[in-house]
Amino acid sequence: MNADEAAPLKEAIAAFGKHLRVERGVSPHTLRAYLGDLDDLCGYAIAVGVTEPEELDIGVLRAWLARQHALGRARATLARRTAAARAFTAYLHRRGLLQNDPGPLLGTPKAQRDLPVVFTQDDASRLLDTVDTQGPLGLRDLAVLEVLYGTGVRVSELCGLDIDDLDTERRTVRVLGKGGRERTVPVGEPALRAAQDWLRAGRPALANEGSGPALFLGARGGRLHPTSARRIVHGRIAEVGGVPDLSPHGLRHSAATHLLEGGADLRSVQEILGHASLQTTQLYTHVSAERLKQVHRQAHPRGTA
Incomplete structure (x- = not known):
């Protein structure tokens, strides 16, 4: 033919x-x-x-x-x-x-969903509290990690952020998600502080005519690419040692899990993550349940056979 x-x-x-x-x-x-x-x-x-x-x-x-x-x-x-x-x-x-x-x-094969690997809250603290912030790249890397974990945004959403998307007074960030859907996400104090330090003392050292309004920049001054952001996350985690080697999406999983562990309701987490379906967000309830069972097995005197 x-x-x-x-x-x-x-x-x-x-x-x-x-x-x-x-x-x-x-x-x-x-x-x-x-x-x-x-x-x-x-x-x-x-x-x-x-x-x-x-x-x-x-x-x-x-x-x-x-x-x-x-x-x-x-x-x-x-x-x-x-x-x-x-x-x-x-x-x-x-x-x-x-x-x-x-x-x-056509029948639909039911997709097997493995529970994602996530940080414990202590793992997240170890990573974020030990990042070397020397120089503009150090300031940028900490801000990248803090914003990824602190907001739960996707890596593509992070790299698409412009300076004006960050509202320091309201402590929110405007995110353009999948399908062109825009949402407003709260930003915690550590992430906000790291982003402000980057804007004040890091970004000006890397910015050039091609930087445009991008919030995060690569080493050559252009908008940070998702591939570079992934490299930052893996590299900084490797420096810590003793914690799971997560991708940026792993930080998003961790953020969602920790929100639920802290008492956030499922609908609120759905809004923060920008999930179109609540069914997607429900995966994290299973993650939290598995972690609770693990804690029970380890801590309760009759948690194991």
Whole structure:
């Protein structure tokens, strides 16, 4: 089969990608994931002789997913690929390219959610209280860690912050989250103090004409990139030793867990984290429960068999 014969299906996937980006405003990460899944579906469909969108039926989709399972794909991957296929066939059906939508007939593999590794509150204190703040990069790194842990923002959200997003009087930060949703997040005193020290004595030393309004800067003066922020987190944790090697997302998990351990209600944590669904936030109740059970086993005289 030549490329021309497969063009209609590939063109439909490209049009769907544009729809996701322009009309639905999905994040670049989600867009890449969905298009990667659909490229895989396209490759399978072409291999079995399907080249037109109208030929995508339930048999083709189930056979593709069965092959994914046979290849050992994780349940989370299978669930996402099922969701991508459903969204694509629904789009084709709305556009009149598919007479009957097979998407609703697909079962959804239940994704296994492993409980995230998090800091204890003592771990977080050890990290944040021992960061070497010598020089502008030291001030920046402490501010990055404090804001990540103190607000629970995603690393992409942190790197997207501008100076004006930080309201020192109200002690809040304005965050642009997934899907372009804006939220206001409280900032604790240590994070606020670290950010102010960075703005006063660190940022001016790195800023240049290309810095723009970015709150956090890289070593060359440009806006801090998420990859660099991840490197900062891993590097500073390695300097402490004896605590889990967490990513920025691990600090977000830790912040959520510690909020719940401190008595915050689930809805408030959902608002702070910017979760669209409360179900996502409920994961942290399981984390807290597991930690409580661990404490009970260690501390109670009859906590173990």
